[in-house]
Amino acid sequence: MIRHTLLFTGYELRKQFSNPIWPLFGIMQPLLYLLMFAPLLRTMTPGGTTVDALRMFTPAAMMMIAVFGSLFSGFGLIAELRNGSLERYAVSPAWRPAIVLGRVARDMVVLVLQAVLVLVVAIVMGVRIGALDLVLVLLLMAATGLFASGLSQGLALTIRDENGMSQTINLFMLPLMLLGGLLVPIAFAPDWMRLLAPFNPLYHAVEAGRALFDGRLSEPAIPIAFAVFLVLAVLSTMWSMRSLRKIAG
């Protein structure tokens, strides 16, 4: 079981990095956000410096990569459903969940690499964060990504159509982003949005991330976020593994 999961993880990673240009582009995106959005945000933070803005925005950028980078990773599965390679693995003695778990694990590895890069840039730009906080932020991001990646694989196996899949993701993307306070902190939002925000799991992740960047370790948002995302990650991964049964259609 574990052997097969590792096999698939290694195989997927090698595929991912066989052309390093795409993962590199993937990493560019959050960096661009940091470089171009944080200065914008600065004008909105009262009396803020760029570092203040970054401290608020970096955790949001990390959750954004975690969710939206991973949400699109299921597209690969649709292609493999079509070219028959998924079917081929399903007939092999491979432990079936490994087919999905290998992909989810690949997404985790890519995510951590991206996160480290973002953190390095943020630190170079003057943000300071404690070691424990940093590890917790990375873990939280991994849990968020695990949820999104599992969800994406499950969606791909259920929808089985690139067009339908991208429409579905886009539909959820904007409200999730804005209601999560990813771009603009939810404190700026009108009352009804602030009421809705706690129902958005991302909101908790971002709140917890900001608390960690501020060094407020006792903030209740942190355990809440971890609990929410661990449960969601387990659920979405289980769902995607069950969706594998639909390979044969």
Next chain:
Amino acid sequence: MIIQAHGLRKTFTTRSRKGVQTVEAVRGVGLDVEKGEIFGVLGPNGAGKTTTIRMLATLITPDAGTAVIAGHDLLKEPAAVRRHLGYVSQAGGVEDTASARAQIMMAARIHGVADPGRATAEALDRFGLTELADRPGRTLSGGQKRRVAIALGLVHGPPLLFLDEPTTGLDPQNRANLWDRIRQLRESGTSVLLSTHYLDEADALCDRLMIVDHGRVVAEGTPADLKREVSGDVITLRTDQPGRAAETVKALARETRVDDDLLRVYVDDGEHTLPGLLRALEEQGVSLTSIALDRSTLDDVFLAKTGRTLRDAGAAA
């Protein structure tokens, strides 16, 4: 016996805007495949070939029926069945970005082959892929992809190989080439179950075959037996009065069949029947546009069993 299957059935339900539709893809198919045999499933588009193979490959659960494959029950021990299989789907299963070598190596590892590197090199060599081995799958031509697909299904040396329409889309030379490779498998003791809608392929390659149509087996046997059952030769006449011509030659034929302006006359010995047949037609004043004498083919078997030719059946599906 490497495959023993009885009464396999599968009905698909599809939901669309026009409501729920059910398709009885396979309705009671049984087959027995001997060890080391090439067994063919011949049938037109939509006959249920792929569905049958996918059931036997543990991909879809049959609605009814049983099968024992390589000594293991299909329904109770699917994992054990999978360990004995090589499966090459109609789509092929060649990935776009990974190289042929990487994909074959991965397949070898998944199957727990002792020395994956060597097995991969051998499989590449066997299918003349060494030159192409490091190109991404998407850059390969249709025929090259087919060879990769089969190498993927064979790298672990399975005792039983499923090939779903292995030669569709290949040029005649590559097709003949692949036939040779499949025959070599038989020599090495591998059993092969292959589906096809090509008559010549079933005829040339298969030790035994079954003809399926609308999810049912309509005939089964060796190609020679099946053709003998229909009759030895077929004389095809084109005429304005096929009905009258049929009436005239009835006494000389085992069977006649009218299809528009075409009359097929099934006889045991075409060469010796032909002169008498022509004389009789002349006496009755039936004029002919053309005449042909052929050995009967599997298409004639299909025609005799279903009332349609394989070509028509394919077009209608």
